[in-house]
Amino acid sequence: MPFSSPIKVFLLLLLAGWIHPGVAQPADRSVVVVQSMPASGIVLDSGWMFHAGDDNSWARPETDDRHWQPLNPTLSLHQLPQVAQTPIGWLRLRFRVAPGLQGRALMLGIFQYAASEIYFNGRLLRRYGTISPDPGWVVPYWPDGQPIELPITNWEEEQVLAVRFATWPPFTTLSDFFVPVFLEAHLHQLPQLMQNFKQEATYKTSDMLLFGAFLLLSMLHLAFYIYNPAQRANFYFALYTLAEAVSFCCTGFLDEVHRLDLRVAVDILSYVFLQTGGVLAVRALYSLFNVPVGPIYYGIWVTNIFSLLLLTFSHSLSWYPTVGFMVLVTAEQLRLTLGALRQTKRAAGIIATGFAISLVLLLTFSYMANFHPQLLAREIFFIPLNTLLTFPALLSPVLAISLFLARRFALDSRLLAIKLAQVRRLSAQTLAQHQEKQELLARQNETLEQQVQQRTAALQHTLTTLQTAQHQLIQSEKMASLGELTAGIAHEIQNPLNFVNNFAEVGVELLTELRDGPLHTLSESEKKVADELVEELTQNLGKITYHGQRADSIVKGMLEHSRASGRERQPTDLNALAEEYLRLAYHGLRAKHKDFNATLTIHLDQNLGLVSVVPQEIGRVLLNLFNNAFYAVQQRQKLGQPDYHPEVCLTTQHLAEGPVVIRVRDNGMGIPEAVREKIFQPFFTTKPTGEGTGLGLSLSYDIITKGHKGTLTVDTCEGAYTEFTVSLPMNNEQMEAMSLSV
Amino acid sequence: MRKILVVDDETDVRLLFEQRFRREIRDGLFAFYFAFSGEEAITYLEQEEHYSEVVLILSDINMPGMSGLELLRHIKRDHPNPPPMVMMITAYGDAESYAKAMELGANDFLSKPLDFAVLRQKLAPLNNT
Structure with missing residues (x-):
């Protein structure tokens, strides 16, 4: 049949x-x-x-x-x-x-x-x-x-x-x-009929089994493809198995279709799907082995259509168009598989094995069919031998390809799982490193911020110091030039003053001689007039001498500037010196103004030690400062403010690793803003004429800055207080000098 | 006659000295000769009779032209034996000038303004010789 x-x-x-x-x-x-x-x-x-x-x-x-x-x-x-x-x-x-x-x-x-x-x-x-x-x-x-x-x-x-x-x-x-x-x-007769029915049932069962198997494979690989569209081979393989399933379905149900026109159509369709499935199988192998699609593949398509037309309409060729086409397809499949085997494509052996099993079974079947057809009819476990041979022969290549794909899928998933684990580990590492970096960065930022603040503070401090130094420099330059100028002036004045004083003195002597000598010879009345005149002249000359000597003392004070660096330094107890001069100044003032009273507050740093200075000069400076302080509180006291208690405060302090500081503070008049800049200039004084030379602070300034490389600064608030600060450097050099001299 | 040579660029010095020492001059104790520059003083001293008469030279230091110190060096060099007493007078009572003057062989050092009482005391020993 x-x-x-x-x-x-x-x-x-x-x-x-x-x-x-x-x-x-x-x-x-x-x-x-x-x-x-x-x-x-x-x-x-x-x-x-x-x-x-x-x-x-x-x-x-x-x-x-x-x-x-x-x-x-x-x-x-x-x-x-x-x-x-x-x-x-x-x-x-x-x-x-x-x-x-x-x-x-x-x-x-x-x-x-x-x-x-x-x-x-x-x-x-x-x-x-x-x-x-x-x-x-x-x-x-x-x-x-x-x-x-x-x-x-x-x-x-x-x-x-x-x-x-x-x-x-x-x-x-x-x-x-x-x-x-x-x-x-x-x-x-009945037994043959029964036998035929049984055979037909077997055939149909195997058709249906094949249909089911191919459909399952198709669905399976379609699912593979849907979940991983990158693997195109699954798609072609699903199409191939679907086509084969349809073909088997058509064949299996063929005898159930009694309308002949429909039956023939289904019959033709089964071949169309069979052949096209073959082409798709080839396409799947191309995709599987990563072989680029070429003219051979398109040629197979053309051959497919051509052979189907021949199969359907030619009168004499019987099934040979399909046989030829299937041989061609099988050859191409073998070519691809062998090519993959040669290139040792991963597990191409599985597919080759599938083909080999199929080939062996078909050859056995063919041999039996031609030479021992009766063997084929034999049943093993109620299944005819021909079914036992053909069924696996048809399935084995498909199963091999499916297995191949599944294996690749599984391997890919396993590889992916390993990769995923690696990626997770790496990303965890990266994250950890990132966090570490962030922390480091944050810490560095913090450190940097602190450093910047420290540097800024240091810079600010330096700037302030520089500004102060600049100010002092300007001040000392001014002072220096003023000092030189005054020294020059002093010398020039000294000569004429010399004459003024000497001539005045000689004038007095001469007048004395005149009165004692020639004037005795005058008459009494003339003598009286002459005596009066001589007396007035003597008085005038006395005034000239007095004012000349005033000028002389000013000039001498001025000249002290140029001699400020002349004397020797010696280790001095500044506490004792300061206290001594404070009392000296206080009692000096009290001698002149009996009703004057002031509170003396003394804070002495007992760790001051000995400081290498010229004691006479520092004493002079301190005396100046104390005199000024007492003068200031005295002036304020004269204003008669209620609850005003004059106070002069002396503080000594040895700053750690720094200079020795002596502060003289009074709660007197304070210094007006307008004159604050001028107080260290020579001849500047706020005292009435005759009371101050205007050289005290100027000289003090020179002694401290030039003679002792220290600083003399003032802090004052008008109507409240004035504080002078003497700062004397206490460096190692000085200490050495001190120890040598002791 | 003990002659004292006063060297100063200030011409009023002459009047001052003559008045200050008018008694000594009147009594014939001293005779003053005044030179108003270092050069003039040297010219004066180069005359042998003058040099032998001069027992004391009072010289200012700061003078235009030859300074007092140069004059001092000149005298001490040219007339080593017997050198006259030389007293330096200066308005600059500074240590440097003092040291220099002493180094050059000055016998004394006075500063302006001159205290004639002191000067008179310093001159007193001359009277005894």
Whole structure:
């Protein structure tokens, strides 16, 4: 039954014609005798008589058909042009049953590509499809060998089988492969029928199993593809298995489709899907082995279409277009697999093994089919050997590819899992490093901030120091130039002053001589006048001497400036010195102003130690400062402010690693802003004429800054206080000098 | 006659000295000769009779032209034996001038304004010789 064989694929790969059902021997030209009943039943292919046209009486057994045209209806329509051209006609077969077969039920099975009515001994047994003289109304029907028990009443008689048929014109355009026969009648007895049914069931089961397996694989790989579109091979493989599944489905259900036009369409479709599936399998392998698609692949597509057209419409090529195409596809698949094996593509061996298993099984099957066909029919565990051979042969390449893909998928996932773990670890490391960096950065920022603040503070301090130094420098420059100037002036004044003083003194002497000498000779009245005049002159000269000496003391004070650095330093107890001069100044003032009283506050730093200074000069400076302080509080006291208690405060302090500081503070008048800049300038004084030379602070300033490299500064608030600060450096050099001199 | 040479660029010095020492001059104890520059003093001293008469030279230091110190050096160099007494008088009572004058062989050092009482005391020993 080549037309109804469920597994066509392997059949196509095998040599055609190994299934030849047992044929009844034609014993008589007009009457066929059924002699024996072979396992596969009898095909009634001889003894048939044909007549075009329609006459219901032709169904009767007694109808004379000897002038009818003999014909073998199992040929294809192309081989029966007389039938093909007849819209409606009759076939008759007369046969006898050999005595050995008599009495047992005979079953008739019809396979046809037409519509028909089956008559037996003039009696209508079955009507298959719709017969009509108008071809447009003809509905062809596929009975699929449905068994009809022949109602034989007289076994010795000649039996007459009559078939009234109508042809369906479209069948004539299709190839013999799809429409292989016009009408084929089989005779079976029950055991053969049972055997056939069983076989068909097996075939269908394997078809369905294959359909299911391929569909499952298709779904599986489609899912793979959906979840990982990057792996295109899965997509092509899913399409391939789907196409094959459809093909197996078509084949499996073929016999259930009784409408013939539909059945032929399904049949054609099964081949279309079979072949196209082959192309897709090739495409999957290209993708699998990363082989670039080239002309061979497109050539296969062209060949596919071309071979399908040939298969469907050519009259003489039978199934060879498909066989050839499948051989081509298999060759290409082998080429790709071997290429991959040569390049040692990962696990290409799996696919090669799949192909190898398939090849071995098919070759075994082919060998058995050709040389030991009876072996194939043997059953192992109730499954025929041919199914056992072909089923795995068909599945193994597909399963191999599927396994390959699954393995790649699994390996990829495992690799991905490892990579993921690595990435996680790395990202965790990176994160940790990042945090570490952040912390480091934050810490550094903080440190930097602190440093910046420290530096800024230091810079600010330096700036202040510099400004102070600049101020002092300007001040000392001013003082220095003023000092030099005053020294020069002093010298120049000294000469004329010398004359003034000396001449005044000589003048007095001369006047004394005049009074004691020549004036005695004058008369009493003249003498009196002369005496008065001499007295006035003497008085005047006395004034000149007095003021000359004043000027002299100013000049001498001025000259002290230029002598400020002349004397020797010696280790001095500044506490004692300061206290001594404070008391000296206080008592000096009290001697002149009995009612003056002031509080003396003394804070002496006992850790002051000995400081290398010129004691006379420092004493002079301190005396100056104390005098000024007492003068200031005295002035304020004169204002008569209630609750005012004059106070002069002396503080000494040795700053750590720094200079020795002496502070003289009074709560007197303070120094007005306007004169604050001038107080260290020579000849500047706020005291009334005659009370101050204006040289005290100027000289003090020189002594401290030039003579002792220290500083003399003032802090004052008008109407509240004035504080002078003497700062004397206490460096190592000085200490050494001190220790040497001690 | 003990002659005292006074060297000063101030011409009023002459009047002052003559008045201050008017008694000594009147009594013939001293005779003063006045030179108003170092050069003039040297010219005067180069005359042998003058040099032998001069027992004391009072010289200012700060003078235009030859300074008192130069004059001092000149005298001490040219007339080593017997050198006259030289007293330096200066308005600059500074240590430097003092040291210099002493180094050059000055016999005494006075500062202006001159205290004639002191000067008179210093001159007193001359009377006894």
